[in-house]
Amino acid sequence: MIVKTFTHSLSRRLRCAPKLSFVSDNANSFVFAALFCSDNSPPKDDVEIVFGIITSSTSSKNLQLSLKSSWVLFSNDLIDKVLKRVRFSHGNPLQALEFYKYVSSRRGFYHSSFSLDTMLYILGRGRRFDLIWDLLVDTKRKDQSLISPRTMQVVLARVAKVCSVRQTVESFRRFKKLVPVFDITCFNALLRTLCQEKSMTDARNVYHSLKHDFRPNLQTFNILLSGWKSVEEAEGFFQEMREMGVKPDIVSYNCLIDVYCKGRQVEKAHKVFERMRDEDISPDVITYTSIIGGLGLVGQPDKARDILKEMKEYGCYPDAAAYNSAIRNYCIAKRLGEAFELMDEMVRKGLDPNATTYNLFFRVFYWSNDLKSAWNLYQRMMDSGCLPNTQSCMFLIRLFRRQEKVEMALRLWNDMVEKGFGSYVLVSDVLFDLLCDMGKLVEAEKCFLEMIEKGHKPSNISFRRIKVLMELANKKEALQNLMQKMAIFGPPVQVCESEESLAEKSI
Template sequence: MSRSWNLALESLRLVRRGHIRTLVSRALFNRTVCTISEDLLSSSSSSHTVVDESYVLAELSSLLPISSKTTTGKEDTCLKDEVAVDSFLSPEERLRGVFLQKPKGKSAIHKALSSLCVDLSIDIVANVVDSGNLSGEAMVTFFNWAIREPGVSKDVGSYYVILRALGRRKFFTFMMDVLREMVSSDLKCLTIAMDSFARAHYVRRAIQLFEESQDFGVECGTESFNSLLCCLCERSHVSAANSVFNAKKGEIPFDSCTYNVMIGGWSKLGEVEEMEKVLKEMVEGGFGPDCLSFSYLIEGLGRAGRINDSVEIFDDMKHKGCVPDAKVYNAMICNFIFARDFDESVRYYRKMLDEECDPDLETYSKLVSGLVKGRKVADALEIYEEMLSRGIVPTTGLVTSFIKPLCSYGPPHAAMVIYQKARKAGCRISESAYKLLLKRLSRFGKCGILLNVWDEMQECGYSSDVEVYEYIVDGLCNIGHLENAVLVMEEAMRKGFCPNRLVYSRLSNKLMASNKTEMAYKLFLKIKEARIQDNARRFWRRNGETDKVFVYVKISLTGSHLSPTLGVVCIPFWWVVVA
């Protein structure tokens, strides 16, 4: 009994004095601990003495006083604090955090997930299973719980999400179990599974899955065969695809798509002879080459370095009665971009417009990206404006791909033009694009624009993390707004972030150089506290625990022995484990 109580007291002493001081006065704490220790030691000397439960509870009440009149208020405060801290976590992080606690049994996991009261949707389910480090069993358990919730429908579209996530993480056993347990699978489910095997270089298993497609309710025909070839060629297993292509001649009827997939596969490798061989078989099979065939052929010649031959094929297309479409022009533009002949690529783009061939998103994607990487910024911005004027809105990832190279050289003006026009066109900007802009603006000291972009980032629903706060602090330091930089850093620490040592050192040195010693010292104390808490969080994350806002110790009585268990003492970000 005495040993257990000493361990409990020792654990309480490990908690920082600054937190204890907010609960009880130091004098009362020391007096009560000494009183309890002496009484417990005297009681242990008599073998017939039984510890009175009311006495122990009274001593604990003096140690951690809680007024009965304000109990409800304090509980409400604790609840508010807990909700406030929990609000910093996204729904996906809260759902994944359940599995970090390792509940025993599926029913316990389902109960813990339901207790979070998250407005579930298929997008949240996709974010949970696509990121993090959940095991295959945990992913399947979570998905089985999710499809029973009202926000997620139990249809084939939901199964696409879990199959793709399991295949990406190479949990093939669980992926196949889900595929077999589905009520009705379709060709897309089978394609996701075959593509997962091909991505992991399990070519034989992908082919075997195609041959067993009838067991999953999918016909083993031309369409499923084309899907298999497409998966293999997309993952650069063109030789294996060619072997299956030759083996299935006569067994499965081929169509023009079958031949085009094989031509496209060899095109990516620049194998001109193999492309011509498949093209010859295509003609012998009664299928004439179409624009897609010519686009693959032109692209393959460009990869092989035979630009002049690709130009000849492009010029001969009209004589063969095949008018070039956007895919053919895209192949020509791509060839000249690879050859770093940007003027010629722009010329083919202008020729495309003169021939009244409407460019698509891929046209502008290749052209603008090539010009930006080639540092032809003026031409890139001109083409970009033409794209928006035609009503073609870039995707979120495409805007990020435009901004990323522009933020690696020169001032941030061009990147801001891309950002502002895309935002005006209604395109959603990614969080990574915002961070790239903030970093570049911070480096050039454009603090006015920096703060505006930061506000727009928050309006889009992105929360600020430690990187964002570091960029803001750096930008404010660069223009000498040290007081504002300190305020931003204090806000970051209040949210549980600890800026890195380089950012803090730069700000601290500038404060000292400006004779603001008192401000620098107060910042030092706060950053020291934040680092202690950050180190504690890192420690418990490494040991499989999640961040806790309230740490407590609860001591219960079992007969005449003290049996300490885990409970709560309002000490932020710390765990006190009493053995």
């Protein structure tokens, strides 16, 4: 296998190397060119090889030795794909960072901005903020151009998720010494973060306290308008935008229409709709989707469905989000027959139902405690090739927990492990509760080890519960093995302040 991998990789390196002028100077130059050529797109098997090394390595030294012996061609494209794979599989942030540093240490090699942002996201999700700032300082020293407003937003979003507004703003100010230009684009990144992760009141207060340091532009107001649920606040910002001479665009109008629709003021939304046409701004699919959702909130799902047909007459064709909005209306009205008809219509129109589509039904089945319908829908979802997201998994695992369905819960877990979807941490907490309550210690241990092998750290609460049961069952060797596995992840992560469970928010 090693010989085969080496031969396959070397043949590609030989094709790549002649494109570099210094290849023939000496042997070391040849090796460098061969290992870090970025001209060719990496094969899928190379991505999986490197990803496997990252997830299976037990130490930094072991990871480096495995990477060296793999003879995989390291290109920017490969590194981008590997880190993306780690991100969406919720991989171990420390092992991912070791890989990132290993590549960075190569003389003359520079990461892409995508790799940097993805690496920062992975660290932020693991709440390793100390490592984030170390990496940013090192990046500034090596290539400051990689640190962009997008980089700032990635970091601030992770900080804001678990820290206070004050700490988020302090983190924003730290970027003044890191980014090439600290301007309105950076300020907009902060506001977007606060709108998404904190309250609009927080975003408004920060806006008013810092707006004199940055001249607000159209994007600034669009960001703030997109977050408001209060009609009065949205109208106030819309008026301030006009007073500052900033002309609204379709995004601005869509935000205002969305606020009116969510506030059940559909008539005002229609007036804005007509104003757009008067100003020769053509409504787009987002405009119609907001109106569809607003009609559902005021109890008019059938009229909302008619909007789907009306859109086509104006050359605007509904997308999955528009259909989801119409489906949501029927789910709210408990008219699941029509909701399923719309989902079938989506398929006929060439639109694939996504996880959000299925979650609309999972929510209804969860609250009605309809396990049979939820399970049938899950099987349909998997058969269609649409992978569940974390919200889908949480609806299902909590339903299995409520009805003590161990086999179904294990089936969901096995699918997650095999296909790599959902949050292992959130789902495992509920799963381990179920398995421990039902006395399924062998199964709990197996799932615990699978999770660690995938590079995910089980929560300390889950570990303590399994630990107690193993002590009662006198399984000393098994417990010692689990403790050694957990040690890989280091000490427990410290957070800035308590974080409300994502699962609770979604349900």
